[in-house]
Amino acid sequence: MVQINEALETVKGEDRSYSQGQLIRRRFLRHKVAMSALIVFFIAIVLAYTSIGFGPIPGWWGKDYASTYPKVGNGEPTISLTEFTIGEHPFGQDTIGKDYFALVMRGMQRSLMIAFGIGIISTIIGTIVGLLAGYYRGWVEAVLMRLTDFVIVVPTLVFAAILSQMAGGVVGMTLVLPLVLWTSLARLVRGEVLSLREREFVVAARVSGASDLRVIVRHILPGTVGVIVVAITLAIGAAILLESTLTFLGFGVSPPDTSLGLLISDYQNAFTTRPWLFWFPGLAILTIVLCVNFIGDGLRDAFDPRQTRSKD
Template sequence: MTDPTPRHDTSTSDPEEPPPGGVLAESDEQVAAYSDGSEIAARSQWQLFRRKFFRHKLAMGSLVYLAIVVVAAINAETVAPYAYDDINVVMRGTAPTFEEMHFFGTDQLGRDYFSRVLFGARTSLSVAWIVAVVVGVIGTTVGAIAGFYRGWVDAALMRMTDLVIIFPALAVLLVFAALFGQGRPTRIGIILGLLLWPTLARIVRGVFLSLREKEFVQAARACGAGDLRIMFRHMIPNTIGPIVVNMTLVMAAAIIIEATLAFLGFGVNPPTPALGRLMDEGRSSMQTQWWLIVMPGMALVSIALAVNFIGDGLRDALDPTQQEK
């Protein structure tokens, strides 16, 4: 190939058709396999991801657990043995028992605690879900625009992000609760989401900054693709991994923060049970009726942990630098 004189006679082989050995000469077993009819199925990204994720036992266990909790919480009305405000006067203050299906016992008024925890978990999960959506949308958009356009757009958006980061989330939430009173899960979720997006924005910005220098972005540009097409079709799909991982972590944080708020007496409207409020109510009698604080506490910790473990599993599975063992 380094001979400068035109002696490679390429004209003998018709350029329309690659030389018969040409296709086979590709040093790729796949191609060779194609030409003799037997296909070697290549593993797609998705298959690789699934394999890695399924091997992550903790994450798989968490996924199963969380799936059960989510389904139970969504269908709380049918799953729970009682409504959260049904009172069983006879069995007031009973410790966990199978008798009359008071698995988590009852409180001083005789309300079934398992049902109350389940409805509380529903509140926590719906807040977490709303937070994830709000954070996903705002964080991705801000980070993508900042990383894609750089320059003053980037500077302005990132300073705004810094501003939101320094808000003390709890204090802001308490002020909101004091101003507007306690709200529905939607309101708490949106406010929390408006406070928690900066981390995701920074991550997405970082990924975008490196992606925009990639050759395939240049290639798309050279094809005449516009900014929006490049961002949404080429760059965001390459950012899904970090986005999903960060969203799970944000969900876990949101569950804890919502519980903290409820524990402090803010958060969702009173008749709706929330895990944090159940713990607050159980606090006074925890010396004698331990289940009143332990049961919602366990529910809270297990849900937050499960979400975290899933996030871990996703991160490991999506990280191509982590080799399969």
């Protein structure tokens, strides 16, 4: 019994030797599922942006997504896992001879750009709305929360389709689609701020004459970082699915550009005759969304104050 108590005291002493940021980092690094997802997600990003290049930077893959090439057989994938060969067209070719690996990589680039842009902008909007509503209360909270309720009531897909049709293009979608994805975070941040604004250190800061902006930025915002970081990952996953859905319905990215959703939409009728045209972009979407959600789960567990010590 004495040895158990000594061991518990050693563990507590070790935890006290780390700062809060160090404890969060240790918990996340020991979350095996989240770390595995982070590695896969990093590999997917590197593969997408280095294979066919980005902008003026060339890639290591010898084919581009816009050119057509002589058909190899029926255009089926040339990759073979049994003999570990990649072949000339590892993901096969589409109906007119384009290299499908290059097309999928281009689609991943566009989808990731849109998803990260939407995730970051929607997080900023939700954070600002939640901070202002929770801190000022009164009519400010009433107006912002009624606006939040209005956006929640309007069907997300319908609202997003209208906005994306009005904006058009990758940049337009990235700028307008965050207007439908910020509501959940705004409510979460508001709840955190309502509890933080009554804490002694916040009251002391206001009494000492600190401005509202300083109180919000220096004393309240750091207390909501956990919620915000987790929300970014969830927003990125939701943005990937929303962009793919809108593009599939004809309200998103349009030719000559491409995205994962557009590839699925273009080749949905080829599912029975050329299934690889449907499966590869579908697997890319599934991989990205699962990885982002698993990373979000790991961040949530790392920021959870009830987690006293990670398991090895």
